[in-house]
Amino acid sequence: MKLKVYADRMSQPSRAVIIFCKFNGIEFEEIKVDLAKRQQLSAEFKEINPMGKVPAIVDGRFKLFESHAILIYLACAFPGVADHWYPADLSRRAKIHSVLDWHHSNLRSGAAAFVLNTVLAPALGLPLNPKAAAQGEKLLSSSLSRIESFWLKGNGRFLLGGFQPSIADLSMVCEIMQLEVLDEKDYSRILGPHKRVQQWIEDTRNATRPHFDEVHNILYKLKTKLALQRPVQANSEMESNTKKLLPSKM
Amino acid sequence: MKLKVYADRMSQPSRAVIIFCKFNGIEFEEIKVDLAKRQQLSAEFKEINPMGKVPAIVDGRFKLFESHAILIYLACAFPGVADHWYPADLSRRAKIHSVLDWHHSNLRSGAAAFVLNTVLAPALGLPLNPKAAAQGEKLLSSSLSRIESFWLKGNGRFLLGGFQPSIADLSMVCEIMQLEVLDEKDYSRILGPHKRVQQWIEDTRNATRPHFDEVHNILYKLKTKLALQRPVQANSEMESNTKKLLPSKM
Numbered sequence: 219m220k221l222k223v224y225a226d227r228m229s230q231p232s233r234a235v236i237i238f239c240k241f242n243g244i245e246f247e248e249i250k251v252d253l254a255k256r257q258q259l260s261a262e263f264k265e266i267n268p269m270g271k272v273p274a275i276v277d278g279r280f281k282l283f284e285s286h287a288i289l290i291y292l293a294c295a296f297p298g299v300a301d302h303w304y305p306a307d308l309s310r311r312a313k314i315h316s317v318l319d320w321h322h323s324n325l326r327s328g329a330a331a332f333v334l335n336t337v338l339a340p341a342l343g344l345p346l347n348p349k350a351a352a353q354g355e356k357l358l359s360s361s362l363s364r365i366e367s368f369w370l371k372g373n374g375r376f377l378l379g380g381f382q383p384s385i386a387d388l389s390m391v392c393e394i395m396q397l398e399v400l401d402e403k404d405y406s407r408i409l410g411p412h413k414r415v416q417q418w419i420e421d422t423r424n425a426t427r428p429h430f431d432e433v434h435n436i437l438y439k440l441k442t443k444l445a446l447q448r449p450v451q452a453n454s455e456m457e458s459n460t461k462k463l464l465p466s467k468m
Numbered sequence: 469m470k471l472k473v474y475a476d477r478m479s480q481p482s483r484a485v486i487i488f489c490k491f492n493g494i495e496f497e498e499i500k501v502d503l504a505k506r507q508q509l510s511a512e513f514k515e516i517n518p519m520g521k522v523p524a525i526v527d528g529r530f531k532l533f534e535s536h537a538i539l540i541y542l543a544c545a546f547p548g549v550a551d552h553w554y555p556a557d558l559s560r561r562a563k564i565h566s567v568l569d570w571h572h573s574n575l576r577s578g579a580a581a582f583v584l585n586t587v588l589a590p591a592l593g594l595p596l597n598p599k600a601a602a603q604g605e606k607l608l609s610s611s612l613s614r615i616e617s618f619w620l621k622g623n624g625r626f627l628l629g630g631f632q633p634s635i636a637d638l639s640m641v642c643e644i645m646q647l648e649v650l651d652e653k654d655y656s657r658i659l660g661p662h663k664r665v666q667q668w669i670e671d672t673r674n675a676t677r678p679h680f681d682e683v684h685n686i687l688y689k690l691k692t693k694l695a696l697q698r699p700v701q702a703n704s705e706m707e708s709n710t711k712k713l714l715p716s717k718m
Binding site: 268269280283284285286290291294295309313318319320322323326327364368 | 541563566
């Protein structure tokens with residue numbers, strides 16, 4: 219029986235799992251759990267993940283949720299996955315666990331709070347909370363600095379000095395990609411100072427093409443839609459900044 | 469060269485790592501990083517962990533931080549560690565990753581916010597924040613409910629139906645143990661409704677004795693000190709509730 223991936227491509231960890239499966243030739247059935255329709259809270263989905271979150275997988279009789287756990291499981295359970303995604307070497311594997319653990323309470327926590335409280339809250343029926351947005355930005359910016367000054371140190375182009383991406387690169391780059399839905403002023407202020415992070419996003423995209431852009435397409439469309447809803451001045455500003463920040467095709 | 473564990477026993481993940489090493493007969497040197505003196509931010513410690521947090525380990529030339537990553541590394545690197553701590557079986561291991569990932573943004577996040585904003589903040593030169601405390605309590609209580617209704621389901625006495633503890637039991641029970649420093653009213657309100665969680669704490673203590681109590685001794689002492697600083701009525705209330713909630717010796 220084929221692997222089932224329960225996901226919504228609007229969710230950054232869902233995107234990481236889908237890209238991983240596609241890139242590694244893992245056959246799977248993608249089952250959409252529509253977050254906008256709150257399907258993650260349905261009784262049917264809670265049979266898959268009682269916590270009501272995506273992504274989740276079902277492999278035969280085995281059910282699993284939490285995206286890092288899923289990526290590790292897939293890397294180990296499917297023999298075609300190259301070692302660089304989740305190295306067998308004890309020390310390298312330990313460092314990947316370390317950066318993934320760090321991710322939870324730093325990059326993920328900061329990015330999620332900021333994007334929710336500047337863009338997404340109204341769509342979920344919640345008020346925008348400027349104080350929570352400010353706290354989120356602080357954590358997000360310090361996390362991006364740490365990625366640049368520590369996690370991306372080394373000879374390679376990827377985290378922990380790797381020459382090829384690991385599941386941590388994919389998870390964290392997908393997290394950062396949600397910033398695409400910000401207005402251009404916020405986007406430039408937050409990501410602009412981090413050239414090394416921008417290059418790393420490009421390198422991860424290139425290493426997983428064409429799946430990276432295909433799976434992020436939903437986000438690019440939302441970005442365009444939101445940009446069109448903003449005042450004209452903001453749009454022109456966005457265009458020039460986008461060119462500056464992202465030299466290659468989005 | 470002996471394993472070095474940089475820790476402060478006032479930190480719950482530090483306690484988990486120390487108990488794990490002691491119980492499993494891993495020889496190590498414990499190097500205190502005094503959080504009250506902000507030693508975790510010293511240039512010397514930042515050579516070990518640039519993030520300025522405990523615990524961290526040095527094993528030969530290998531440095532590692534983040535307690536879950538450390539526990540996994542120790543379970544794999546030291547041959548004397550029994551399989552139940554971090555099972556080799558792919559599915560069981562995946563479930564342990566899942567509960568540890570869940571822990572980050574649920575139990576840990578809730579417990580840390582609540583304890584900081586009801587007890588610890590003044591000692592760290594921060595104001596108590598009742599709103600953050602209320603949010604923390606909400607997440608903490610829902611996490612304890614989830615542990616009881618989902619993670620502790622099954623035949624065994626430990627997480628995921630286990631008959632013996634895993635690194636996830638140790639990590640999460642140590643997290644909950646910090647609630648010992650709360651005043652008795654808060655403690656009873658939060659932990660009182662969760663009899664299954666209380667039993668699980670006892671089972672984990674029993675499974676790792678005498679190291680569990682020895683390593684938690686610093687917390688029991690602080691609990692007594694804080695109780696003596698509180699009004700008499702609160703003390704008598706504490707005594708009766710402690711007997712009710714914790715039948716065995718603390």
